[in-house]
Amino acid sequence: MNMGVTTIRNYSRSVREEAEERAKVLSLPYVPREGTLEDMAERFHMDGFLIYGKKQPSFWTEGEEYRFHLGTAVLRTTQLERGNKDRLCRLLPEERPLSVLDATFGQGGDSTVISWFLGKEGAVTSLEKSIALYEIGRAGLSSFDGGSERMTEALRSIRLLHEDFRSFLQKAEPKSFDVIYFDTMFRAPVKREVNRMEGFRRAASYDRLDEEILKLALHIARKRIIVKERPFSPLFQNSLFSSVHSHKGQSTAYGVIDL
Template sequence: MCRLTIVTTAGRPDDASLQLADFARNELEAEIVPRQKRSVKNLADNYDANVIVAGKNRYEYYAKGADAPFFFHPNSSAFRLKRVARGEQEPLLTACDLQQGDSFLDCTLGIGSDCLLAAFVVGVQGKVTGLEADRNVAFIVKNGMQTYDTTELPLTACMRNIEVIHADALEFLRQQPSNSYDVVYMDPMFEQVIEESSNFEALRHAGSHIALSAAWVDEAIRVAKKRVVLKAHYQSEWFELYGFKRDIRLTSKFHYGIIQK
């Protein structure tokens, strides 16, 4: 059973905050609850609900019980994009072997950093689709990618060219024709927490924790035209269990696995 989600505003809402709240209400078919000087925790407890706060220029998502909000910000993506633009190696892109014009399906969108890198490489002739199982996370990221104000190029162009879809990855894959995406990518929530990734703790609490399965991998192989790529903790059994060739990175706590078509 899905937990109720309510929408509220910042403590002192202005017209922009009220408009954002109304947009979220329509998109998520959620009830707007007046803030009335109440804390987010108080609202979450009183309504036994997740809370989306419409601030003055962004949304913050407090999953029930979360201490910190999840919100969209492309900081890590901007850093990684600058490195790629300088010609430096990016492990994700090496594993995916993306080319200009390719199509890329990210089955586990999260905050969208990997999709941004993919969008940069495939360009306007390519196609990047990100799936997110949690409806609220999908809403936050989709809205952020379409509205985040940045003068940094190519970051803005990359964000605008990504299609975000709220969907269960396995069900979505089952509906796609065979060989319909060049690369299918999967980055499920790690079975083991990587302590250095503390900035993703809010997402870890808010997002859907879906374990990789044989059915998921089989469908990914069917839909992929070139390769399937898995990102997982270096101690994960998924690589060997599902037949991925591991790209071992001795200095990293996560590895990429590849199934070449």
């Protein structure tokens, strides 16, 4: 994707300077804001823009915009507070402290819930290949108001890296994380017409899991690998999986590899 960095229409000097600085850090071209984003995209041959302003930066592409938000993380942590189980968190090993690698940060919902759930007894490192989603996530984790002290602490404690999970696993130290979690983007999204996340989907990476990646993860994980996929995914037929957790009527399932 050919991407640039720009500002909101009515920007201050500090906003412009932030946009220029982040453009340098991300090795992206800075494009001064002039007119509509559609006109700028055509004029400068851009597919999308990271937009900086007074609030959280956003990503724009083809009329769709995405910015950091907590999404269902609030609902999930509320249920946990009430004593209910979370489908993902219940699969985490009981031993504490626990280090978790979320290999596919995306919108950050799972990383946030895991970080909230583990609290001071855990450490969450997340990877994001997409430069747009990394930058949106970086800004969100560092400054977004979680609405409660515990949620804000959960956001601040996540370590987000702009990394591709394949190359990261190839160079990671053996047995350096207790748990490795994968939730790759579905090419055929669940409830696409309801979710309305086209801006996010266009920015996302669609790297797929395969046996090679799972075997790399086996060398890095100490206790468990968890994979979120469709219940009918051929990946779950691999003999590496110890169990697959799915329920009737649910569109996703979790595969577990115990070490």
